[in-house]
Structure formats: C-alpha cells, structure tokens
Amino acid sequence: MADQDGHPDRDEFDLSSILHALSDANRRSVIVQLAEEPDGTEQLCTVFGLPWAPSTRTHHFRVLREAGLVRQRDVGNGRLTSLRRSDLDAVFPGLLDQIVGADRKGRADKS
Amino acid sequence: MADQDGHPDRDEFDLSSILHALSDANRRSVIVQLAEEPDGTEQLCTVFGLPWAPSTRTHHFRVLREAGLVRQRDVGNGRLTSLRRSDLDAVFPGLLDQIVGADRKGRADKS
Numbered sequence: 001m002a003d004q005d006g007h008p009d010r011d012e013f014d015l016s017s018i019l020h021a022l023s024d025a026n027r028r029s030v031i032v033q034l035a036e037e038p039d040g041t042e043q044l045c046t047v048f049g050l051p052w053a054p055s056t057r058t059h060h061f062r063v064l065r066e067a068g069l070v071r072q073r074d075v076g077n078g079r080l081t082s083l084r085r086s087d088l089d090a091v092f093p094g095l096l097d098q099i100v101g102a103d104r105k106g107r108a109d110k111s
Numbered sequence: 112m113a114d115q116d117g118h119p120d121r122d123e124f125d126l127s128s129i130l131h132a133l134s135d136a137n138r139r140s141v142i143v144q145l146a147e148e149p150d151g152t153e154q155l156c157t158v159f160g161l162p163w164a165p166s167t168r169t170h171h172f173r174v175l176r177e178a179g180l181v182r183q184r185d186v187g188n189g190r191l192t193s194l195r196r197s198d199l200d201a202v203f204p205g206l207l208d209q210i211v212g213a214d215r216k217g218r219a220d221k222s
Contacts, residue, residue, distance in 0.1 A: 015217040019134035019210070025127050092216065098209040099130070105203065106126040 006066045013068045013091045021067035026050050027060050028103055031069055034083035035100045042073075042080035117177045124179045124202045132178035137161050138171050139214055142180055145194035146211045153184075153191035 002008045022028045030048050034041065045061060052060060061081065064070045068088065070081050088096045113119045133139045141159050145152065156168060163171060172192065175181045180199065181192050199207045 011220070013217075015210075015213050016134050016136050016139070019130045019139075023127050023131035023134050028127070028130075091220070092213040095209055095213050098206055099126075102126050102203040102206050106124075109122070109202070 002066070005072065006062060007071055008066065008068045010068075010087050010091050013087070015092065017067040018069065018088075018092070018095070021063045021069055022099055024060070024063075026052065027064055028099070030060075030064060030081070031083065031096075032100050032103050034070070034081070035085070035096065037083075039085055040082060042082045044078045045081055046078070113177070116183065117173060118182055119177065119179045121179075121198050121202050124198070126203065128178040129180065129199075129203070129206070132174045132180055133210055135171070135174075137163065138175055139210070141171075141175060141192070142194065142207075143211050143214050145181070145192070146196070146207065148194075150196055151193060153193045155189045156192055157189070 002012060008014075022031065029050065033048055034043065037043070045057060050057070050060075061070070061072065061079075064081075065072055068084055068091075071084050072079050072081050074080075085096065113123060119125075133142065140161065144159055145154065148154070156172060161168070161171075172181070172183065172190075175192075176183055179195055179202075182195050183190050183192050185191075196207065
C-alpha cells in the first residue's frame with residue numbers, strides 16, 4: 001500500500017499513471033535529469049531548472065511520486081528527490097530507458 | 112503540416128502528445144490491439160470492444176490521430192483506423208513495442 005507520502009509499492013505501479021506523469025515535458029525533464037545521475041542520487045527540487053511556482057511544483061512532484069517514478073524525503077528546509085530506477089526496471093523492464101532515450105531524441109530532432 | 116483530419120507529419124510528432132494519448136488505458140488498448148495485427152491492417156472503430164459512447168469515441172480517436180499514433184479514413188458509413196507503425200518506429204524507435212509490452216505485462220501482473 002502507498003505510504004503516507006503517496007509512494008506506491010511496486011505491485012501498485014500503474015502504466016497509465018506512469019505515462020500520464022511522463023506526458024508533461026517539464027515533469028519528464030525531472031526524470032531525464034535524475035536518470036543521468038548515478039543510481040541513488042538525491043537532488044533538491046530546486047535544482048531541476050523548471051519554470052514552476054512553488055505551489056505548481058508541489059503538484060507536479062506529487063504526480064511523479066504517486067506514479068512511483070520518484071521517492072522524496074524531507075531534510076531540514078528542503079525535500080530530496082531520487083529516481084526509483086530499480087523499482088521501475090523491475091515492474092516495466094526497459095520502459096524508463098526507452099522514454100528517456102525518446103525524450104533526448106525528440107529534443108535533438110527539434111533543435 | 113498536419114492534414115485536415117489532424118494527422119501530423121513525422122516531423123511534427125511530439126513525445127508528450129504520444130505519452131498523453133497512451134496514458135488512457137482504453138486508448139492504449141486500441142493501439143495494443145492494432146499492434147497485434149499485421150502491418151497496415153485497418154479496423155472499424157467499433158471493433159475494439161471499448162465502453163465509449165459515440166461522442167466520447169470521437170474524442171478519443173482524435174487524440175490518437177493527432178498524436179500520430181493512428182491514421183483514419185472514411186469509408187461509407189464508417190471510419191477505418193490503422194496503426195502508423197512505420198512512422199512511429201522512424202521517429203521514436205522501439206517506443207511503441209516497449210509500451211505495448213509494458214501494457215501486456217501490466218495486465219498480466221494484475222490478473
């Protein structure tokens with residue numbers, strides 16, 4: 001069962017929720033940036049260079065969290081975010097890398 | 112440029128639109144069913160076994176069409192739908208098969 005912060009267990013992962021979370025280019029950018037870091041890297045929400053106001057940011061990170069894409073934990077004044085790569089790769093093998101790769105290609109084709 | 116029926120050209124394909132179109136389980140089911148048929152197969156919109164009212168069906172097929180996932184053409188009283196596999200595979204290689212595979216796995220895990 002999802003914990004109090006809305007992190008789903010692996011057996012609750014839902015493809016529709018994952019694709020919905022990744023259908024927003026800015027939310028997808030968070031995942032692409034995390035995927036470029038070594039596994040387990042935690043980042044403050046402010047480092048992703050996104051155009052979100054704080055309230056909007058809260059919403060978008062909740063969408064990512066509730067889809068199972070990221071894990072978040074509070075530290076002092078901030079919140080650290082990490083990619084749930086091993087969980088994602090266990091439930092939908094290859095999907096994360098495929099979408100990260102498609103995102104890079106999409107940006108390259110447009111530039 | 113997209114034609115009058117809203118079919119985008121390959122260079123207009125947008126990953127966000129594709130993921131959004133596929134984030135709905137029923138819309139994704141259309142694509143999964145088409146992907147199981149030989150390339151170029153055309154199906155009437157009514158064969159997919161979906162719970163949509165006609166007006167809703169029109170909306171959902173437009174989302175699929177405008178994302179570049181399907182091509183549609185009118186015939187007599189109906190409309191034939193086919194998967195744009197070669198276009199999708201050219202723009203985002205592997206993405207379609209990956210999501211179709213993830214959809215099958217998601218259904219199997221839940222059954």
